[in-house]
Amino acid sequence: MLHISHVRKRYAHAKRNAVDDLNLEIENGQIFGFLGPNGAGKSTTIKMLVGLLKSDEGTITFEGEEVQSLAYKRLIGYVADEPYFYEKMSGAEHLHFIADLYGIDQKHREERIDSLSQTLLLKDRLGDEISSYSHGMKQKLAIIAALLPQPKLLVLDEPMVGLDPKAAYLLKNLLGDYAKAGNTVFFSTHVLEVAQSLCDTLGIIKEGTLLACGSFSELRGNQKAKDATLEQLFLELTEEGAAQ
Numbered sequence: 669m670l671h672i673s674h675v676r677k678r679y680a681h682a683k684r685n686a687v688d689d690l691n692l693e694i695e696n697g698q699i700f701g702f703l704g705p706n707g708a709g710k711s712t713t714i715k716m717l718v719g720l721l722k723s724d725e726g727t728i729t730f731e732g733e734e735v736q737s738l739a740y741k742r743l744i745g746y747v748a749d750e751p752y753f754y755e756k757m758s759g760a761e762h763l764h765f766i767a768d769l770y771g772i773d774q775k776h777r778e779e780r781i782d783s784l785s786q787t788l789l790l791k792d793r794l795g796d797e798i799s800s801y802s803h804g805m806k807q808k809l810a811i812i813a814a815l816l817p818q819p820k821l822l823v824l825d826e827p828m829v830g831l832d833p834k835a836a837y838l839l840k841n842l843l844g845d846y847a848k849a850g851n852t853v854f855f856s857t858h859v860l861e862v863a864q865s866l867c868d869t870l871g872i873i874k875e876g877t878l879l880a881c882g883s884f885s886e887l888r889g890n891q892k893a894k895d896a897t898l899e900q901l902f903l904e905l906t907e908e909g910a911a912q
Contacts, residue, residue, distance in 0.1 A: 669693060669694065669695055669696060669730070669731070670692070670693070670694040670700075670728075670729075670730045670821060670852055670854065671692075671693055671727075671728070671729045671730070672690055672691060672692040672693075672713075672717075672726070672727075672728050673691055673726055673727045673728075674689055674690075674691060674725060674726040674727070675687055675689070675690040675691075675713075675716060675723045675725065675726030675727070675728060676688055676689060676690075676723060676724050676725040676726055677709075677712055677716060677721065677723050677724050677876075678724060684875065684876065685876045686709050686712040686876050687709040687712050687713050687716070687723075687876045688709075688875075688876040688877050689726075689877070690709075690713060690726070690873075690876075690878055691878070692871060692878070692881065694852060694854065694869065695852075696820075696850055696851070696852050697847055697848070697849075697850050697851070697852065698847060698852055698853070698868040698869055699843060699844070699847045699853040699855075699866055699867045699868050699869075700852070700853065700854045700855070700867060700868070700869045700870070700871065701855060701856075701857060701862075701863035701866070701867035701869070701870045701871070702714075702854065702855065702856040702857075702870075702871050702873065703856070703857065703858075703860070703863060703870060703871065703872045703873070703902060704856075704872060704873040704874055704906070705874060705906055707875075708873045708874050708875065708876070708906075709873050709875070709876040710825070710856040710873060711749060711825055711856070712876075713873070714823055714825045714854075714856060716728060716735070717735070717823055717854065718735075718744060718746045718823050719735050719736055719740070719741060722736070730743055730744070730820070730821050730852075731743060731820065742770075742817075743819060743820045743821055744819050744820070744821045744822070744823060745813075745814035745815055745816075745817065745819035745821070745822045745823070746814055746822075746823045746824075747807075747810045747811055747814045747822075747823070747824040747825065747827055748810070748825055749825040749826045749829070749856075751806060751807065751809075751810035753798045753806065753809070753810075754798070755797065755798050755799040756797060756798075756799065757797070757798055758794065758795055758796060758797055758798065759785075759790065759793060759794040759795070759796065759798060759801070759805075759809050760781070760794040760795060762798060762809065762813065763777075763781050763794070763809075763812060763813055763816060764777065764781075766813045766816055766817070767780075767781075767816060767817075770816070770817040772816065772817060777816070780815075780816050780818070781794075781812070781816065784811075784812040784815055784816065785812060787838060787842060788808045788811065788812060788835065788838055788839070788842070789808070789834070789835065789838070790805060790808045790809065790812065793805060802830075803829075803830035804830040804831050804832060804835060806830075807827070807829070807830045807831055807835075808831070808835060811824075811827065811839065811842075815842075815846070819851070820851050820852065821851070821852045821854065822843075822846060822851065822852070822853045822854070822855075823854045823855070824853070824854070824855035824856070825855070825856050826855075826856055826857060826858065827839065827855055827857070828857060828859050828862060836862070840862065840865075840866055843855075843866065844866065847868075860897075860898045860899045860902060861898075861899075863898060864884055864897070864898040867884070868883065869881065869882065869883055870882065870883070870884060870887060870898070872887075872901075872902060872905050872906065874905075874906045879905045879906070880905055884898060887901055888901060
């Protein structure tokens with residue numbers, strides 16, 4: 669289980685907390701969608717979740733391991749909103765570099781690279797320099813690299829950005845299968861249709877505060893319009909639709 673308890677974060681000179689008293693419990697085998705307007709605190713939460721930022725208060729644990737421990741880091745995979753690479757490496761070299769970091773043996777890494785690159789339609793371009801990749805291809809490479817060591821917790825920040833419709837469809841299927849195998853997916857997205865169709869649980873955040881959390885049916889049941897779409901719920905909860 670992923671457990672986030674009373675987590676707060678404020679940047680220097682900011683007037684308010686970027687994340688304010690955040691509490692979440694996400695069961696294994698679930699896909700959790702983290703939603704919110706720009707500046708809501710999604711990326712800050714994700715950076716704390718993967719250990720790139722330290723929270724000012726609160727705790728983050730997964731499977732009982734603290735976020736800053738090496739044991740925790742061995743359990744997670746991460747795809748940033750803007751992944752960076754050594755551009756002069758080929759895609760294959762980057763993946764073998766990641767496999768070396770995780771100590772994945774040659775046979776296992778070859779099998780994983782072949783399977784994942786075929787699934788995401790990148791296999792024929794792994795020999796090319798990353799500098800020649802489009803944004804969507806770099807996004808695919810980052811996803812493959814994150815999944816390569818078979819993490820128990822996969823954290824993605826806007827993973828659909830830059831992907832064409834077919835790649836987005838393949839990724840949704842991949843994430844669904846990954847969660848069905850008992851792993852946990854935590855991702856932020858502005859694509860509400862994807863969140864509505866894919867996620868078991870949704871959290872909506874604004875100005876660092878969690879406004880609502882639950883399944884889509886639970887969120888809809890708490891609103892006046894019982895047949896509302898996720899987009900309508902999102903706008904109502906964040907007051908983004910007040911002027912429309």
